[in-house]
Amino acid sequence: MAVIKSAEAQTRKQFERRRTERIPAAKFIHKLPGGGLILATSESILKWGKASSLWPMTFGLACCAFEMIAAGASRFDIDRFGAGVFRASPRQCDVMIVSGTICVKMGGCIRRLYAQMPEPKYVIAMGNCAVSGGIFYHDTYSVVKGTELLGIPVDVYIPGCPPRPENLLFGLMKLQEKIRNEKNAAR
Amino acid sequence: MKKMRQDEIFADIKAVFPEIQEEAGSGAAVIPKDLLLKVARYLRGEPLAFDNLHCVTAIDRKEKIEMVYILYSVSKRRALTLKIYLSPEDLNIASLASVWRSADWLERETYDMFGVVFSGHPDMRRILNPYDWKGYPLRKDYTHPEFIPKPRL
Numbered sequence: 001m002a003v004i005k006s007a008e009a010q011t012r013k014q015f016e017r018r019r020t021e022r023i024p025a026a027k028f029i030h031k032l033p034g035g036g037l038i039l040a041t042s043e044s045i046l047k048w049g050k051a052s053s054l055w056p057m058t059f060g061l062a063c064c065a066f067e068m069i070a071a072g073a074s075r076f077d078i079d080r081f082g083a084g085v086f087r088a089s090p091r092q093c094d095v096m097i098v099s100g101t102i103c104v105k106m107g108g109c110i111r112r113l114y115a116q117m118p119e120p121k122y123v124i125a126m127g128n129c130a131v132s133g134g135i136f137y138h139d140t141y142s143v144v145k146g147t148e149l150l151g152i153p154v155d156v157y158i159p160g161c162p163p164r165p166e167n168l169l170f171g172l173m174k175l176q177e178k179i180r181n182e183k184n185a186a187r
Numbered sequence: 188m189k190k191m192r193q194d195e196i197f198a199d200i201k202a203v204f205p206e207i208q209e210e211a212g213s214g215a216a217v218i219p220k221d222l223l224l225k226v227a228r229y230l231r232g233e234p235l236a237f238d239n240l241h242c243v244t245a246i247d248r249k250e251k252i253e254m255v256y257i258l259y260s261v262s263k264r265r266a267l268t269l270k271i272y273l274s275p276e277d278l279n280i281a282s283l284a285s286v287w288r289s290a291d292w293l294e295r296e297t298y299d300m301f302g303v304v305f306s307g308h309p310d311m312r313r314i315l316n317p318y319d320w321k322g323y324p325l326r327k328d329y330t331h332p333e334f335i336p337k338p339r340l
Contacts, residue, residue: 105317138337141324142316145335 050094050120051176054083057093057113061100064127064162068099071165078165081172090116095175097168098152101129101136102144114152122179123147124171125154128161135161196235196267203229215255215268220280223271227286230267236260237267240283243293245301247327252301254280273303282308300325 056078060068071078078084087093090113102110114123125147128134133145147154155178158171193214200207200216204226208217218226230237242257256269273280282305283290294305295314302323305311313320322329 105315138335141329141331141334145333 047180047182051179052082054081054095054122054172054175055085055087055093056083056095056097057090057117058086058088059097059099059113061098061102061106062127062129064099064130067162067165068097068126068168071168076165076169078169078172081169081176083172090114091118093117094120095122095124096152097124097126098130098147098154099126099162101134102147102150104142104144107144107150110147111150111152114150122155122175123152124156124158124168124175126158126168126171127163128159131157131159193265196265199235200226200230210270213268213270215270217270217272220271220273223283224281224286226269227283230258231286236262237265238262240287240289240293243283243290243297245297245303245325247301247325249275249327251275252278252303254297254303256283278303279306280304281306284308299323302326 059065070076072084072086083095090096094117096114096117098110114121125131129136129143130147133140133143136143137145144150156171156175158167160167163171197207197209197216204218204222206219206222207226209215210217229235237258237260239259239261240256241259242255244255246253246255252273252275254269254271254273258267258269259265260267271280278301280303282294284294284305285307291309292314294303294308295310295312297303298305298311299313299315299320300323312318316324322331324331
């Protein structure tokens with residue numbers, strides 16, 4: 001009898017561990033005995049929801065855009081991470097993927113699009129050009145050397161020239177991690 | 188259809204415009220500045236039928252700025268390069284937008300990058316850089332405050 005009980009407990013422990021791994025906010029959620037209710041801090045639920053449903057903006061500036069498009073298509077499928085709804089309007093987005101070279105003439109547009117996005121908003125700088133100017137760092141007059149020089153705060157940098165779709169997915173997972181660990185979720 | 192050879196084209200043009208020289212090395216036709224519109228209209232019409240102007244650009248040689256026009260005739264399958272030497276003090280030249288429509292944007296780009304002003308152009312503005320840009324970036328003497336020179340090893 002005792003053996004069976006301990007085996008049962010072990011299974012339950014295993015199940016619990018698997019659940020915590022799969023659902024990142026699971027350790028904040030407590031089941032009330034006998035009921036269908038869950039109890040959690042509203043902040044952790046909010047953060048979990050925010051991280052699991054990011055709406056990126058279609059923002060192709062240069063060759064990195066094709067890697068972003070590939071990440072959105074069926075082979076790499078960014079939709080698996082809840083960020084597959086690319087919007088053409090900044091007012092419906094909460095993450096801006098700056099993918100490509102930023103020209104001086106485009107800089108003003110990027111600043112305006114960022115200002116039009118509703119809070120909370122996040123920025124991923126994808127590729128060397130968006131990180132620091134990349135191969136256009138030296139001997140050029142028309143390229144902005146990095147997204148931060150436009151006065152836009154960047155949450156995740158993805159280096160590469162261009163980064164592969166897997167790198168973009170990893171950057172997205174890093175952003176989700178950052179959102180889940182935010183101190184003040186209702187910023 | 189018989190294809191025209193380069194020297195036949197030159198013989199044809201020289202019969203009408205004796206001032207035209209052939210540039211050694213490149214085989215381009217060097218024409219005087221004030222003849223440009225006349226030569227362009229002649230090349231566009233029969234018998235040479237250069238109906239496609241697919242490149243307008245300039246080269247900064249410091250002591251002079253060379254305008255380059257590359258023409259193509261679809262029916263005769265021949266290409267021809269025109270060149271005009273401009274002195275850096277006087278960068279005014281006639282616009283070819285009335286002869287070939289494609290010259291419109293190509294001349295705007297040349298104005299944007301080299302500062303060559305095309306008189307008679309319908310819309311003489313910058314095309315690639317912002318409208319309030321200072322200077323002409325593809326000139327040899329161009330400098331920019333945010334220019335980071337590449338370290339020479």
